Amino acid sequence: xxxxxxxxxHVSVSEGALVLLRCNYSSSVPPYLFWYxxxxxxxxxxxxxxxxxxxxxxxxxxxxxxxxxxxxSFHLTKPSAHxxxxxxxxxxxxxxxxxxxxxxxxxxxGTLLTVNP
Amino acid sequence: xxxxxxxxxxxxxxxxxNVTLSCEQNLNHDAMYWYRxxxxxxxxxxxxxxxxxxxxxxxxxxxxxxxxEKKESFPLTVTSAQKNPTAFYLxxxxxxxxxxxEQYFGPGTRLTVT
Numbered sequence: 635x636x637x638x639x640x641x642x643x644h645v646s647v648s649e650g651a652l653v654l655l656r657c658n659y660s661s662s663v664p665p666y667l668f669w670y671x672x673x674x675x676x677x678x679x680x681x682x683x684x685x686x687x688x689x690x691x692x693x694x695x696x697x698x699x700x701x702x703x704x705x706x707s708f709h710l711t712k713p714s715a716h717x718x719x720x721x722x723x724x725x726x727x728x729x730x731x732x733x734x735x736x737x738x739x740x741x742x743x744g745t746l747l748t749v750n751p
Numbered sequence: 752x753x754x755x756x757x758x759x760x761x762x763x764x765x766x767x768x769n770v771t772l773s774c775e776q777n778l779n780h781d782a783m784y785w786y787r788x789x790x791x792x793x794x795x796x797x798x799x800x801x802x803x804x805x806x807x808x809x810x811x812x813x814x815x816x817x818x819x820e821k822k823e824s825f826p827l828t829v830t831s832a833q834k835n836p837t838a839f840y841l842x843x844x845x846x847x848x849x850x851x852x853e854q855y856f857g858p859g860t861r862l863t864v865t
Contacts, residue, residue, distance in 0.1 A: 677856030743793040
């Protein structure tokens with residue numbers, strides 16, 4: 635079974651500072667990994683995903699994530715935080731069923747990002 | 752604009768009543784999902800449906816029921832058997848892009864049962 639662990643339920647940064655949100659995964663097969671963002675009282679929006687190929691993945695709003703197989707990690711970064719980045723961020727991994735399809739995602743518990751002026 | 756609609760945004764019910772949450776999508780996606788979100792617990796899968804007239808239980812299906820009579824619609828009923836129904840409910844649909852399925856989410860329904 636696949637799983638993800640997000641280290642830190644709450645991260646606080648100053649505006650203009652580096653954002654680093656941590657995600658580690660567990661998977662017995664090559665993982666497909668995702669980062670989603672959720673603004674208060676809204677649904678989730680896909681930021682970026684990793685399937686195969688280039689390990690540094692660029693997403694929307696200036697975010698990027700690097701897949702590191704040796705560390706089983708997929709951390710999300712942004713060089714300079716903006717007030718509008720304040721939200722909850724979820725890491726997810728594709729979950730494969732016994733039929734060989736990967737319709738489902740397994741989500742981490744989320745990291746709430748606060749940006750201080 | 753294509754998207755996923757969930758209604759209503761806020762829903763209040765008395766304990767012991769069944770309640771149905773609506774989810775409609777016009778993205779022409781085959782697969783649809785229902786998640787429950789509680790503070791600090793992330794998203795937990797309730798039910799999902801890969802095609803019309805077929806659906807599977809997720810991780811926390813007890814006390815919930817669904818139907819999938821149309822491709823566009825995937826309503827969720829929270830029954831009186833659900834012990835702790837107060838939560839934020841998210842509907843999603845997905846499309847295959849390359850090797851993966853990308854899920855797109857609706858705005859959610861916040862259910863409060865007292």
